[in-house]
Amino acid sequence: ELKVEQNPLFLSMQEGKNYTIYCNYSTTSDRLYWYRQDPGKSLESLFVLLSNGAVKQEGRLMASLDTKARLSTLHITAAVHDLSATYFCAVDSSGGGADGLTFGKGTHLIIQP
Amino acid sequence: DSGVTQTPKHLITATGQRVTLRCSPRSGDLSVYWYQQSLDQGLQFLIQYYNGEERAKGNILERFSAQQFPDLHSELNLSSLELGDSALYFCASSVLGLQGSPLHFGNGTRLTVT
Numbered sequence: 001e002l003k004v005e006q007n008p009l010f011l012s013m014q015e016g017k018n019y020t021i022y023c024n025y026s027t028t029s030d031r032l033y034w035y036r037q038d039p040g041k042s043l044e045s046l047f048v049l050l051s052n053g054a055v056k057q058e059g060r061l062m063a064s065l066d067t068k069a070r071l072s073t074l075h076i077t078a079a080v081h082d083l084s085a086t087y088f089c090a091v092d093s094s095g096g097g098a099d100g101l102t103f104g105k106g107t108h109l110i111i112q113p
Numbered sequence: 114d115s116g117v118t119q120t121p122k123h124l125i126t127a128t129g130q131r132v133t134l135r136c137s138p139r140s141g142d143l144s145v146y147w148y149q150q151s152l153d154q155g156l157q158f159l160i161q162y163y164n165g166e167e168r169a170k171g172n173i174l175e176r177f178s179a180q181q182f183p184d185l186h187s188e189l190n191l192s193s194l195e196l197g198d199s200a201l202y203f204c205a206s207s208v209l210g211l212q213g214s215p216l217h218f219g220n221g222t223r224l225t226v227t
Contacts, residue, residue: 033215042115042203045215088156100146100158100171101216 006104021107023072023089031092032072036085079111117219125225131192134222136204144207145187151200194226
């Protein structure tokens with residue numbers, strides 16, 4: 001059974017600081033997704049990482065994938081309050097075929113002014 | 114706005130009852146996925162349909178069933194409801210399967226079983 005573990009599950013940080021969220025998974029996969037969820041809202045796609053060494057950046061967020069280590073990271077640079085949300089990583093272990101994504105439990109991020 | 118429409122937004126019902134959740138995927142998307150989100154279980158994949166046919170099953174209970182209609186909208190039927198079925202149910206869609214494209218999620222249906 002595929003397991004996806006995120007670390008940390010809760011993170012409170014101050015504006016202007018940098019931090020990294022880690023996502024480990026237990027099976028071979030080269031497709032990893034990051035989503036953001038605001039309280040009571042839907043999930044918004046942030047990044048799609050499709051190969052070993054893939055790196056994508058959008059604003060203050062940067063995601064990377066190391067398929068050999070089965071690890072993805074989401075790095076936050078100079079955090080701002082608007083980035084407060086829950087961040088999920090999700091893994092596709094089906095090789096792109098029929099299957100659902102397996103999600104981590106999410107990292108609840110609070111950025112204090 | 115993801116383009117995925119879910120109705121109703123909220124549903125309150127009693128134990129033992131049956132409810133139907135509805136999802137309209139984004140225009141052009143053939144795949145529909147159902148997920149359940151609860152505090153203790155997190156986001157759990159329930160079932161996937163592709164162009165009217167079931168493609169994959171996840172942690173879906175036997176009391177739950179789904180279908181995708183010729184117009185590609187989907188319904189999730191939950192029966193003999195229990196208190197533990199209270200959760201946020203999301204529908205998501207994609208053009209084909211996953212294949213490197215993200216899933217686009219609807220706003221969810223919050224089900225409360227009393």
